[in-house]
Amino acid sequence: MSAVVKLSNVHKSFGTNKVLDGVSFEVGRGEVAAVIGQSGSGKSTALRCINALETIDGGTIDVCGHAVHDAKLDRRSLRRDVGIVFQSYNLFPHLTAEQNIMLAPSCVKKVSKSEARDLAHDVLRRVGLAEKAGHFPEQLSGGQQQRVAIARSLAMQPKLMLFDEVTSALDPQLTGEVLKVMEDLARGGMTMILVTHEMAFARKVASQVVYMHKGKVWETGPGSMLDSPKTAELADFVGSGL
Amino acid sequence: MPSFSLVHLEFLGWAAMWTLGLSAIAFIGGGLVGFAVALMRISSVHWVRYAAIAYIQVVQGTPLLILLFLIYFGIAIVGFQEVPAIIAAGIGLTIYSSGFLAEIWRGCLQSVPKTQWEAAECLALTPWQRMTRVILPQAMRIATPPTVGFLVQIVKNTSLASVVGFVELAQAGKLINNSIFEPFTVFMVVAAIYFAICFPLSTWSRRLERKLNVSRR
Secondary structure (H helix, E strand, O other): OOEEEEEEEEEEEEOOEEEEEEEEEEEEOOOEEEEEOOOOOOHHHHHHHHOOOOOOOEEEEEEOOEEOOOOOOOHHHHHHHEEEEOOOOOOOOOOOHHHHHHHHHHHHOOOOHHHHHHHHHHHHHHOOOHHHOOOOHHHOOHHHHHHHHHHHHHOOOOOEEEEEOOOOOOOHHHHHHHHHHHHHHHHOOOEEEEEOOOHHHHHHHOOEEEEEEOOEEEEEEOHHHHOOOOOHHHHHHHHHHO | OOOOOHHHHHHHHHHHHHHHHHHHHHHHHHHHHHHHHHHHHOOOOHHHHHHHHHHHHHHHOOOHHHHHHHHHHHHHHHOOOOOOHHHHHHHHHHHHHHHHHHHHHHHHHHOOOHHHHHHHHHOOOOHHHHHHHHHHHHHHHHHHHHHHHHHHHHHHHHHHHHHHOOOOHHHHHHHHHHHHOOHHHHHHHHHHHHHHHHHHHHHHHHHHHHHHHHHHO
């Protein structure tokens, strides 16, 4: 299986604070990788580096054939291949759900307005919100906003999707509806990397779990590794999560 | 000696048109320059940003009166004798308003959350698309009330254009007073006209602020 994402010995500091200290992992096509760890372990930063939202100080990151560490990286072409969903949804408040989704296909891929609208309705249906096309973000619940944000990313037909703690701002019920959409995506063969605190979801859906601690990949393995941690830190982390 | 009459009022009305015209020049010119400076002010390129900061500081730190003198005599020194007053006043007020509008709009652009810029960037939009489709529509809502409020300042400050010989409302008042010497009457009328122009603007600004705040929640 060819690697869609490959991080090798990635280093990143914010000032004197070392956030990523030699991070390496690989994610193959169709794989779902769950990155877990305490707050401040560097997992969100690692995810943001994959999408070039942060520049790295050392190491290499290859994503869908793009050398992300390269200073000459074409960020726009990288981002046509990589979708990202944020914890705070970040929908555009002045646009309806449908317009939020249509924006990138019509601006970036230059598809016609009617095609973009069809596309928007198609992805909205996939996240179960076909009837909310004309609603503005503020008229939607948090879970619905997050599903629209996922649909917005999907509309660009990315090869890889990143999820940055997308359910952390939601109550359990809304979390459930968002996770269900993500599970459907995973089943559909989407390559996904998610930073998450949802251990049960990671165990169930992830083909690979990456446990980060103090800016390093501490332990990595299949979802079942959460049941039999090899390191004391992961045991501690999983234990405290129960 | 003749006293204040309809003829004088007519003259003031004509001069008020010039006040409005000069305000429009200052707002449009200052808006164009100010917007460019606001964009430079948030640029990621150091020297561009510092150039914008320097421009804003110099303009805001110079009295408009001095600015007008500098332009009026400066243009003459560069070799254009006989500068029409409206050009000197127009340029001076354009520079003045651009310095303030740049800073007002810079604040509005930056008050659009950073996450919105990121989200637009992550959808592969070009910087231009990001600005016109995502950031500006949001920033303009925030910018409208303070911009309309600043319009009032522009209208009032056009009165300084009289120093370079431009006949607008204040200068017209001075001319009338020179001939009939009824300062209180004349300047009361002048003040009333300024108020009649500015009051609707500031009311509009307040109303916009209320309206936009409500819909933003």
